[in-house]
Amino acid sequence: MQDAVDAMVAAVAARDAYAIAGLYAEDAIVLSPNREATAGRTAIRDGWVRSFAAGYSALRVGRVRTERGTDRAASVFVWEATIAPQGSAAQTLRGRSILYLKQVEGGWLISADMWQQAPA
Incomplete structure (x- = not known):
């Protein structure tokens, strides 16, 4: 599960929406504050394409806590993201996020991703 978080950080640094989407199950959902749920790998990829276009450029993750069963796991962590739109200050x-993961052949995929903004 830490591998999924590490892969997410690396994919954000590379601004690779396809790599990020590949971390999710085909039927995954992302629950974001004040938005409709994003459902499916393609929609998740498209959301990251828009985020990168809006200046999302770095992700740092801290304090990961994971609980794992035989084929399911959950990770909870805090994070900081840098958003630097062109021509604007970063x-x-x-x-803070919770990822629900399921084990598939070859590794783990994110099945559900829910995040919220943390207090400053």
Whole structure:
């Protein structure tokens, strides 16, 4: 599960929406504050394409806690993201997330991703 978080950080640094989407199950959902749920790997990829276009450029993750069963796991962590739209000053967004993962042949995929902004 830590591998999924590490892969997410690396994919954000590379601004690779396809790599991020590949971390999710085909039927995965992302629950974001004040938005409709994003459902499916393609929609998740498209959301990251839009985020990168809006200046999302870095992700730092801390304090990961994971609980694992035989074929399911959950990871909870805090994070900071840098958003630097072209021509504007960079901003830092702080949040906390929970990932629900399922084991598939060859590794783990994110089945559900829920995040919220954390207090400053």
